Amino acid sequence: METDPGFIAALEEAKTGAAEGGVPIGAALVSKDGKILGRGHNMRVQKGSATLHAEMSALENSGRLPASAYEGATMYTTLSPCDMCTGACILYKVKRVVIGENKNFMGGEEYLLNRGKEVVVLDNEECKQLMEKFIKEKPELWNEDIAV
Numbered sequence: 001m002e003t004d005p006g007f008i009a010a011l012e013e014a015k016t017g018a019a020e021g022g023v024p025i026g027a028a029l030v031s032k033d034g035k036i037l038g039r040g041h042n043m044r045v046q047k048g049s050a051t052l053h054a055e056m057s058a059l060e061n062s063g064r065l066p067a068s069a070y071e072g073a074t075m076y077t078t079l080s081p082c083d084m085c086t087g088a089c090i091l092y093k094v095k096r097v098v099i100g101e102n103k104n105f106m107g108g109e110e111y112l113l114n115r116g117k118e119v120v121v122l123d124n125e126e127c128k129q130l131m132e133k134f135i136k137e138k139p140e141l142w143n144e145d146i147a148v
């Protein structure tokens with residue numbers, strides 16, 4: 001069991017997304033001193049959004065912050081981040097990206113590492129199960145997403 005509050009928040013968000021009938025991916029942005037700046041989940045289905053992936057939702061819900069707020073921050077996400085979210089983490093100079101799992105989708109981890117980010121993959125069973133269930137039950141939703 002993970003006890004990291006940032007990861008727990010991201011996982012809760014993923015479950016909220018699942019309960020809403022959306023893509024079950026959650027994220028949380030945590031400052032260097034451990035404060036949750038913002039959290040959110042994928043809103044593509046709920047809002048008909050092209051950009052509100054979990055990480056983008058967490059950034060959006062954090063509001064407009066000064067650059068200093070992102071220094072040393074960690075982005076927690078339940079699934080390996082896509083190119084857009086990888087780019088957003090780099091843009092906002094997030095220091096570390098903690099990923100629930102990368103079995104159902106492998107995103108821009110290599111790029112994050114190349115840009116000097118710390119990448120931690122938890123290989124979390126709950127994250128994997130949430131995605132596996134979603135992909136199995138709603139393949140059309142997943143296939144229209146960024147994964148394929």
Ligand SMILES: [Zn+2]
Nearest residue numbers: 053082084085
């Ligand atoms: Zn994304």
